[in-house]
Amino acid sequence: MRKTISWSIGIYLIYVLFMIWYLFYFADTSIPKEFKGTSADPATFLTPRELMLSEQYSQMKNLLFFLAIPYDWLIYIAILALGLSRKFQGWAKETTKWSALQTAVYLFWLSLLVTVFTLPLHFISYLLSKEYGINTQTVSHWLKDEIIHFWVNYVLMMMIVSVLYWLIRKFEKRWWFYAWLLSIPFIIFLTFIQPVVIDPLYNDFYPLRDKELEAKILALAEQANIPAEHVFEVNMSEKTNALNAYVTGIGPNSRIVLWDTTLERLQEDEILFIMAHEMGHYVMKHIYWGVAGYVLLTLIGLYVTNKLMKWMIKRWGVCLHIKDIKELNSLPLFFLLISLLSFSVSPLVNAVSRYEEHAADRYAIELTKNTEAAISSFQELTRAGLSQVNPPYLVKIFRYGHPTILERIVFLNMYEQHRK
Ligand SMILES: [Zn+2]
Secondary structure, X not given: OHHHXXXXXXXXXXXXXXXXXXXXXXXXXXXXXXXXXXXXXXXXXXXXXXXXXXXXXXXXXXXXXXXXXXXXXXHHHHHHHOOHHHHHHHHHHHHOOOHHHHHHHHHHHHHHHHHHHHHHHHHHHHHHHHXXXXXXXXXXXXXXXXXXXXXXXXXXXXXXXXXXXXXXXXXXXXXXXXXXXXXXXXXXXXXHHHHHHHHHHHOOEEEOOOHHHHHHHHHHHHHOOOOOOOEEEEOOOOOXXXXXXXXXXXXXXXXXXXXXXXXXXXOHHHHHXXXXXXXXXXXXXXXXXXXXXXXXXXXXXXXXXXXXXXXXXXXXXXXXXXXXXXXXXXXXXXXXXXXXXXXXXXXXXXXXXXXXXXXXXXXXXXXXXXXXXXXXXXXXXXXXXOXXXXXXXXXXXXXOOOOOHHHHHHHHHHHHHHHO
């Protein structure tokens, strides 16, 4: 038990050192020679101070990203190896005979412990983005969001875990297949309902106040055959300086949303380009491909998790304090494996996403034909988020669902040259 934990911590520390070396000493994030001095070169559109801040901020953010995920794994391993998971299960059984309530009690202790250990990292990340002027939330607002997040997550987990363990107990061999069948409506629900039901829990949505701009956006939507009647604005400026916009919903429920930060920082032409990009996703049905992709990945993921869980319990059950997959205290192992698998497929998921984002860029420039506005919107995006124009390779494959700003501006410049 001690050995498992010290080995895990040792491997984690070596990984941390490697990532520090990679991100701060090894990776070269300068602009390739052939693009120096072009509109893709941040030196041409950022002040030296912004340039320095964006490099520093991105490096720290990248490091935190790479530290956080394996840190979760470490927590799950420790919870299992120290016998805490079994202890929580014991408390749950003492509290009540009802299995649904047992799940509630067990999950409460597990979520609480995980939150206590991950909160400092979230807080550092919050402080960092606040320090660099990206996050504009007060500490109490930030904490309020963390608390809402805890409870939303808790309720969601309650539903998922209750059903999951009921399936495992009832169909020990095939539970993963039935769990997959049930996950399909769930994925669809999250994709289409979340923007309408969950997101408003965190932020205020209201119709776009600038009616002239709304008319232009709706005219663009009509050109793209999107049956939207209103454009919504969401109040994000209390929380962040980053920019965003999206189109969501199905058929007549289509909804175009703009963060108020986007309205404040971008010119009209730039906003129209961003909207055209979002409409591109909608028209090319990327959301449906996304749902199909997640449904497939969930099937493979659950199958592999089932195999690995049973194998690990057989081999290391004593050390992890798990006798049987049917017992609730095997849950941290389930989370650990799901997280490990998601992290390993994230480069693939990101690559598909980058491909779609590029397609949306192409769609947008063909619709608006305004290369200048498109380029300046990407430049402003970089400035607003202090993002790296040319991130290190590992950062790109693990973190970037969008092409890098360098790639996006270079594409626009090439498009413009071809048009001439
Ligand atoms: Zn996009």
